[in-house]
Amino acid sequence: MSTTGTEAGAGTLPIIPDTSAVAPKDARALSKLFFRELAVLEEGTHEYQYARNTLIEMNMSLVRYAAGRFRHRADEMEDIVQVGMIGLIKAIDRFELSREVEFTTFAVPYIVGEIKRFFRDTSWAVHVPRRLQEARVELAKATEELSTRLGRTPTVKELAELMSLTEEEVIEARLASNGYNSSSLDAALSGDDEEGDASLTDFIGSEDPAMELVEDFHSLAPLIADLDDRDRHIIHLRFVEELTQAEIGERLGCSQMHVSRLLARTMKRLRAGLLETG
Known part of the structure; x- marks a missing residue:
C-alpha cells in the first residue's frame, strides 16, 4: 500500500494515488480510518467529499464481486455494476463503526439488494x-x-x-x-417459404372496415323496412344502382330538386333512427 502525505484540505487522511491498486486487505484497514474521519467531518466540505469518494473507489471490488453472481442474466454486466454502485453508496452513507461489524459484511446485502430491485423493476416486459x-x-x-x-x-x-x-x-x-418475456414484432420466424423468413408482424390481423358495415346494415334493415315503397325504391336507385339524382328523376318522372328533397328527408329519418338505436 502506498500513500504520499496528505491532500491539501483533506485533513489527516492519506492520499491514495490509485485506489484500484489497493488490495482488499488494505482496503478494509483504510476504510476504517476513512469512516472514522467521515463521522466527524462536516457534510458538504471538501474533506468530507474526499473521504466519501475514496471509500467508494476503494470498495468497488465489493460491487464487482456481488455483480458476478448475476452473470447469467441477459443484462450487460456494466449496467449491473452501475446499479450495484448505488447500493455501495447507500451502505457507505449508512455505515457506522459503532456497529462493530466489518463494512464488507454490511455493504454486500445493500449491493445485492439494489441489483435484485433493478431486476424486479425492469426485467418484466409488462x-x-x-x-x-x-x-x-x-x-x-x-x-x-x-x-x-x-x-x-x-x-x-x-x-x-x-x-x-x-x-x-x-x-x-x-x-x-x-x-x-416479450418478443419483438419484427422478430424473424424461420420458415420454408420461398420469400424467406416471416416476422410476427405478418401474422397480426388488421381492422377490417367492412366489419363496421355489417353492424350498420344490421341496424338499418328494420329502419329501411319501415319506409314506404317509393322511398325504399329511391334509396335502392341512389345507393345500390348508384344513379345520380337527375337519372332518378328521369325514371320517376319528377325533377332532380324533388328527388333531392325526398332523399334528404329519408336520410334524416334514417339518421334519427340510428341515433335512437345507438
Missing part, C-alpha cells in the same frame, strides 16, 4: 403487481419441485396445495408469468 412477480418465483420453484417428485407436470390443484394458495391465485400467477 408491468404486473409486485405480489404477482413474487408469486411467479414461488410458482417456478413449486413447479420444479412437484415435477421432480411426481415425474410429470403438476396440476393447478397440486400447485395450490403446495403453495398454500387458491387455484385461482395459481392461475393468476401463471398468467402474470406471460408478462416476464
Whole structure:
C-alpha cells in the first residue's frame, strides 16, 4: 500500500494515488480510518467529499464481486455494476463503526439488494403487481419441485396445495408469468417459404372496415323496412344502382330538386333512427 502525505484540505487522511491498486486487505484497514474521519467531518466540505469518494473507489471490488453472481442474466454486466454502485453508496452513507461489524459484511446485502430491485423493476416486459412477480418465483420453484417428485407436470390443484394458495391465485400467477418475456414484432420466424423468413408482424390481423358495415346494415334493415315503397325504391336507385339524382328523376318522372328533397328527408329519418338505436 502506498500513500504520499496528505491532500491539501483533506485533513489527516492519506492520499491514495490509485485506489484500484489497493488490495482488499488494505482496503478494509483504510476504510476504517476513512469512516472514522467521515463521522466527524462536516457534510458538504471538501474533506468530507474526499473521504466519501475514496471509500467508494476503494470498495468497488465489493460491487464487482456481488455483480458476478448475476452473470447469467441477459443484462450487460456494466449496467449491473452501475446499479450495484448505488447500493455501495447507500451502505457507505449508512455505515457506522459503532456497529462493530466489518463494512464488507454490511455493504454486500445493500449491493445485492439494489441489483435484485433493478431486476424486479425492469426485467418484466409488462408491468404486473409486485405480489404477482413474487408469486411467479414461488410458482417456478413449486413447479420444479412437484415435477421432480411426481415425474410429470403438476396440476393447478397440486400447485395450490403446495403453495398454500387458491387455484385461482395459481392461475393468476401463471398468467402474470406471460408478462416476464416479450418478443419483438419484427422478430424473424424461420420458415420454408420461398420469400424467406416471416416476422410476427405478418401474422397480426388488421381492422377490417367492412366489419363496421355489417353492424350498420344490421341496424338499418328494420329502419329501411319501415319506409314506404317509393322511398325504399329511391334509396335502392341512389345507393345500390348508384344513379345520380337527375337519372332518378328521369325514371320517376319528377325533377332532380324533388328527388333531392325526398332523399334528404329519408336520410334524416334514417339518421334519427340510428341515433335512437345507438
